[in-house]
Amino acid sequence: MINNLVFVILFLLGFYAILVKKNLIKMVIGLNIMEGAIFYWFISITDRGGMIPIINGTQVTSQMNDPVPQALILTGIVIGASTSAFLLTLIIELNKFTNSTNPDQIGGMIED
Amino acid sequence: MSKAKNIFKIIILSLLGITLLVHFNKLPLQFEYANSIYHHITNNAVKETGSLNFVTAILYDYRAYDSLGESTIIFGAVSGIVLLLSRKTLPVSSHGLSFIVKRTFGMLTPFIFLFGIYIISHGHLSPGGGFQGGVILGSISIIFSIVYGSEFDYKRYSPTTKTLLETSGALLFIGLGLLGIVMGGNFLVNLKILNSGVGSLISAGSIPFINIGIGFKIGAGLAIIFYSMIQKTFKEEVNL
Numbered sequence: 001m002i003n004n005l006v007f008v009i010l011f012l013l014g015f016y017a018i019l020v021k022k023n024l025i026k027m028v029i030g031l032n033i034m035e036g037a038i039f040y041w042f043i044s045i046t047d048r049g050g051m052i053p054i055i056n057g058t059q060v061t062s063q064m065n066d067p068v069p070q071a072l073i074l075t076g077i078v079i080g081a082s083t084s085a086f087l088l089t090l091i092i093e094l095n096k097f098t099n100s101t102n103p104d105q106i107g108g109m110i111e112d
Numbered sequence: 113m114s115k116a117k118n119i120f121k122i123i124i125l126s127l128l129g130i131t132l133l134v135h136f137n138k139l140p141l142q143f144e145y146a147n148s149i150y151h152h153i154t155n156n157a158v159k160e161t162g163s164l165n166f167v168t169a170i171l172y173d174y175r176a177y178d179s180l181g182e183s184t185i186i187f188g189a190v191s192g193i194v195l196l197l198s199r200k201t202l203p204v205s206s207h208g209l210s211f212i213v214k215r216t217f218g219m220l221t222p223f224i225f226l227f228g229i230y231i232i233s234h235g236h237l238s239p240g241g242g243f244q245g246g247v248i249l250g251s252i253s254i255i256f257s258i259v260y261g262s263e264f265d266y267k268r269y270s271p272t273t274k275t276l277l278e279t280s281g282a283l284l285f286i287g288l289g290l291l292g293i294v295m296g297g298n299f300l301v302n303l304k305i306l307n308s309g310v311g312s313l314i315s316a317g318s319i320p321f322i323n324i325g326i327g328f329k330i331g332a333g334l335a336i337i338f339y340s341m342i343q344k345t346f347k348e349e350v351n352l
Binding site: 001004005007008009011012015016019020041045052053054055056064066067068070071074075078079082083085086088089090092093 | 118121122124125128129132133136137139148149150153154158164165166167169170171175178179182185186188189190192193196197238239243330337340341
């Protein structure tokens with residue numbers, strides 16, 4: 001169960017960054033680490049110890065990893081990249097108006 | 113006050129970790145594959161789609177509608193970024209690096225472009241595909257901006273060209289889907305035209321053409337995102 005242990009450690013590392021860090025960019029990095037932990041776990045749990053799902057010629061080998069989770073994770077990686085780019089853009093705009101990336105300071109500015 | 117808060121957060125995190133570990137360890141190590149879609153795909157994918165790469169066969173044939181939604185999400189992200197960081201003014205990120213770096217990348221850039229085109233066009237035969245090759249194509253614009261300066265990037269690969277490439281890639285994808293309806297099938301059905309045998313470059317029906325559309329869309333979209341981001345961040349540094 002080494003993959004479960006690695007998944008939990010990576011997931012908690014990302015969650016720690018979101019909870020504790022006082023910088024919005026570090027929080028986005030934590031979100032990306034959590035995403036990477038989930039992708040790693042999903043790929044590792046469907047690994048049968050076979051070969052990659054690309055055949056050479058026309059013969060079909062019986063020992064082959066499942067291609068469906070890999071296609072799902074490819075979708076997830078692309079969506080994660082675009083959402084993190086959009087989040088970073090929002091942080092750039094927020095920094096332009098408030099001159100800060102600390103969520104506590106920004107919250108105080110909005111209340112005033 | 114803040115120290116007590118941090119200790120509270122760490123206790124919550126460790127409790128969450130123990131709970132996750134206990135419950136994930138109760139999951140079965142190997143899932144049963146008795147009646148799963150795995151058998152259908154490994155036995156019939158070559159006959160049904162003509163693609164040797166099964167991940168590409170799933171992405172652009174069995175679940176092509178899902179890939180259309182995925183590229184719509186990227187289109188939405190690019191639109192939002194361009195809306196927030198308007199691209200009217202010329203970016204001033206860098207004025208170019210030294211002569212040696214410029215010469216080296218002048219020799220390397222055509223090969224990077226060739227590698228990206230290779231990854232895109234061989235997506236149904238070898239590892240790769242539209243998304244992976246599109247990222248390599250998008251790196252060319254980043255090289256232009258950093259190594260040769262932003263003015264060079266603006267002149268050689270202008271924002272209008274990037275927008276044109278991105279929309280034409282998306283329109284190629286949707287047009288192939290509508291062509292499926294015209295030819296008498298479902299939306300985004302795999303058209304069995306231009307087949308010259310399994311394993312050759314022009315095979316697998318419409319999968320290579322969807323790959324080309326997705327590749328140009330992703331490459332131009334990443335270039336637009338990078339172009340919009342450097343503009344605002346570095347402009348303020350110059351004003352300071």
